[in-house]
Amino acid sequence: MTPPVRATLAAGARSTDATPAKGAAAVEATDFCFWYGANQALFDLSLAFDAKAVTAIIGPSGCGKSTFLRCINRMNLLIPGTRAAGELCVEGRPVYDPAIDLVAHRLRVGMVFQRANPFPKSIFANVAYGPTLNALVSKRDMPDVVEQCLRRAALWDEVKDRLDAPATGLSGGQQQRLCIARALANSPSVLLMDEPCSALDPIATQKVEELIFELRQDFTIIIVTHNMQQAARVAQRTAFFEAGRLVEYGETDQIFTAPAKERTEAYITGRFG
Amino acid sequence: MPTTPPPDDVATSDASLALSAWGDRIFKGLLVASALAAPALLVALLWQLLSGAAPAIGAFGFSFITDSIWDPVAEKFGALPLVFGTLLTSFLALLLAVPLSLGVAIYLTEFAPERIRQPIAMVIELLAAIPSVVYGLWGIFVMIPILQSSVYPFLEANFGWLPIFQGPIYGPSVLSASLILTIMVMPFIMSVAREVLLAVPAGQREAATALGATRWEAVTTAIVPYAKSGIVGAIILGLGRALGETMAVTMLIGNRHDIAASLFAPGYSMAAVIANEFAEAGLGTLHASALTYVALILFAVTVLVNAAARLMIWRMNRGAGK
Numbered sequence: 193m194t195p196p197v198r199a200t201l202a203a204g205a206r207s208t209d210a211t212p213a214k215g216a217a218a219v220e221a222t223d224f225c226f227w228y229g230a231n232q233a234l235f236d237l238s239l240a241f242d243a244k245a246v247t248a249i250i251g252p253s254g255c256g257k258s259t260f261l262r263c264i265n266r267m268n269l270l271i272p273g274t275r276a277a278g279e280l281c282v283e284g285r286p287v288y289d290p291a292i293d294l295v296a297h298r299l300r301v302g303m304v305f306q307r308a309n310p311f312p313k314s315i316f317a318n319v320a321y322g323p324t325l326n327a328l329v330s331k332r333d334m335p336d337v338v339e340q341c342l343r344r345a346a347l348w349d350e351v352k353d354r355l356d357a358p359a360t361g362l363s364g365g366q367q368q369r370l371c372i373a374r375a376l377a378n379s380p381s382v383l384l385m386d387e388p389c390s391a392l393d394p395i396a397t398q399k400v401e402e403l404i405f406e407l408r409q410d411f412t413i414i415i416v417t418h419n420m421q422q423a424a425r426v427a428q429r430t431a432f433f434e435a436g437r438l439v440e441y442g443e444t445d446q447i448f449t450a451p452a453k454e455r456t457e458a459y460i461t462g463r464f465g
Numbered sequence: 466m467p468t469t470p471p472p473d474d475v476a477t478s479d480a481s482l483a484l485s486a487w488g489d490r491i492f493k494g495l496l497v498a499s500a501l502a503a504p505a506l507l508v509a510l511l512w513q514l515l516s517g518a519a520p521a522i523g524a525f526g527f528s529f530i531t532d533s534i535w536d537p538v539a540e541k542f543g544a545l546p547l548v549f550g551t552l553l554t555s556f557l558a559l560l561l562a563v564p565l566s567l568g569v570a571i572y573l574t575e576f577a578p579e580r581i582r583q584p585i586a587m588v589i590e591l592l593a594a595i596p597s598v599v600y601g602l603w604g605i606f607v608m609i610p611i612l613q614s615s616v617y618p619f620l621e622a623n624f625g626w627l628p629i630f631q632g633p634i635y636g637p638s639v640l641s642a643s644l645i646l647t648i649m650v651m652p653f654i655m656s657v658a659r660e661v662l663l664a665v666p667a668g669q670r671e672a673a674t675a676l677g678a679t680r681w682e683a684v685t686t687a688i689v690p691y692a693k694s695g696i697v698g699a700i701i702l703g704l705g706r707a708l709g710e711t712m713a714v715t716m717l718i719g720n721r722h723d724i725a726a727s728l729f730a731p732g733y734s735m736a737a738v739i740a741n742e743f744a745e746a747g748l749g750t751l752h753a754s755a756l757t758y759v760a761l762i763l764f765a766v767t768v769l770v771n772a773a774a775r776l777m778i779w780r781m782n783r784g785a786g787k
């Protein structure tokens with residue numbers, strides 16, 4: 193069987209990828225703005241995210257954290273009437289270039305959502321979904337790839353005996369790790385996480401946090417969180433957003449111990465209003 | 466002045482408690498009674514059908530379903546053409562209606578411009594509410610003339626090598642009845658399938674899209690599979706309507722007690738024969754009993770089809786862990 197044209201494109205795009213070195217910018221926004229219809233949600237954002245590091249985005253509810261994350265893999269395009277301006281590059285490629293190959297782009301930029309959203313298929317089929325759809329892996333190699341991804345998501349030992357069982361039968365924390373495994377199966381280089389632990393109990397949260405900490409070795413991770421301890425635990429750098437604007441961005445330690453801006457200090461000490 | 470003691474709170478609340486306990490009991494009794502009414506009605510109906518059909522069952526037994534002769538004068542009755550007509554028209558109607566309705570439902574929920582989604586959905590709901598005799602009239606005066614003058618000759622000219630498109634072209638025929646049934650069940654399947662698709666959580670679409678699915682792939686690999694059991698439910702609803710549909714089919718099927726290879730030939734259906742002949746069959750005659758026997762078979766077929774469908778949905782849900 194001939195692989196779909198798109199898969200070859202995606203593979204081609206990947207093979208020419210000079211994955212940026214540790215420390216180089218993997219995602220870079222320059223004067224980036226975004227509108228929902230007439231409402232502007234993001235204002236002139238300029239910031240760069242390091243490759244192979246975890247960066248946290250914090251800020252009050254409605255400040256545009258999710259919006260920004262969804263701009264990076266262009267999920268916002270699913271909503272009619274939206275518009276973007278300015279520059280947003282992932283590994284040097286402009287994301288809002290009309291000529292971009294969206295599918296290849298989304299293969300490079302994986303996403304994990306706030307609520308675990310496994311498909312009502314088997315555990316195996318969930319992980320194999322992306323590689324099957326995009327013909328990234330042959331059928332023969334699929335079991336190996338699935339195992340590898342489940343191991344990386346720290347889920348293998350819990351599910352190895354029931355790969356054919358429905359994914360919806362897993363616990364909330366397991367489902368979220370399954371969603372991470374599913375995203376890893378496309379071997380993205382950037383991983384976006386929108387409050388991945390907000391629906392989990394403390395133990396499941398700890399597991400996912402440990403996982404994120406591990407994954408930073410190989411992936412550029414951008415995580416949105418409302419939990420400041422979580423940001424402090426997993427992220428090397430932290431960005432503070434307010435009302436669609438970037439207020440402060442720096443080393444996590446510095447943001448939490450010696451914020452330069454008054455607004456940041458007010459937010460992290462809970463005197464926000 | 467002797468003050469009247471303040472009203473005893475405990476006593477009043479006890480009283481109202483007792484009252485509400487009574488109210489609860491009556492309410493519960495009513496609920497139980499209405500819950501039992503449905504199965505009771507079913508049993509009573511089945512009993513009526515069985516006792517009414519008893520003479521015919523005694524006279525013909527099981528061969529009633531395998532015999533083809535229907536002669537009220539000679540009191541010989543065989544229902545095979547009726548069962549065949551009902552199943553064939555319903556099958557053909559679903560064959561055409563299911564892909565069309567699902568296509569429309571998917572288009573309406575996933576691809577249509579936002580502005581036209583609601584209006585079209587409303588029109589579809591309206592179509593589902595039109596009485597079947599109106600569909601029948603429209604079928605006779607509008608649809609059949611068109612079919613007879615252009616569609617059927619076209620089919621015969623191009624697909625005449627198939628036995629199902631051979632022979633003289635009658636207006637009222639198995640194919641005409643199937644087509645009117647198609648038009649009648651489509652609104653049902655469409656509106657239920659649309660609701661089911663709308664109920665798929667946005668997270669499913671987002672998950673597929675984020676994993677590199679195009680819009681169309683998200684529909685076929687995530688949204689439709691998620692809605693699978695509901696879609697089967699929609700199809701069952703359509704099938705139920707097609708099997709039991711009486712008026713429009715009676716008006717368009719041609720009412721000939723016969724099994725023909727050609728779809729252009731007239732046929733008959735279970736519901737149609739009951740509607741046509743019940744008035745002329747005298748009470749207590751074998752003819753009336755045979756018609757009741759037909760009703761019993763129609764009832765059994767409907768129940769069986771529904772049970773099979775439910776089993777299928779249950780199996781599917783178990784597989785998906787829902």
Ligand SMILES: Nc1ncnc2c1ncn2[C@@H]1O[C@H](COP(=O)(O)OP(=O)(O)OP(=O)(O)O)[C@@H](O)[C@H]1O
Pocket residue numbers: 228231233251252253254255256257258259260271
């Ligand atoms: N689909 C949408 N259509 C219109 N406006 C939207 C949409 N989604 C978000 N917004 C608006 O954009 C702004 C930013 O929303 P966003 O969801 O990005 O906030 P957030 O920082 O993720 O908040 P939270 O912490 O509550 O998740 C809000 O004012 C919100 O009302």
Ligand SMILES: [Mg+2]
Pocket residue numbers: 257258259386
């Ligand atoms: Mg959010």
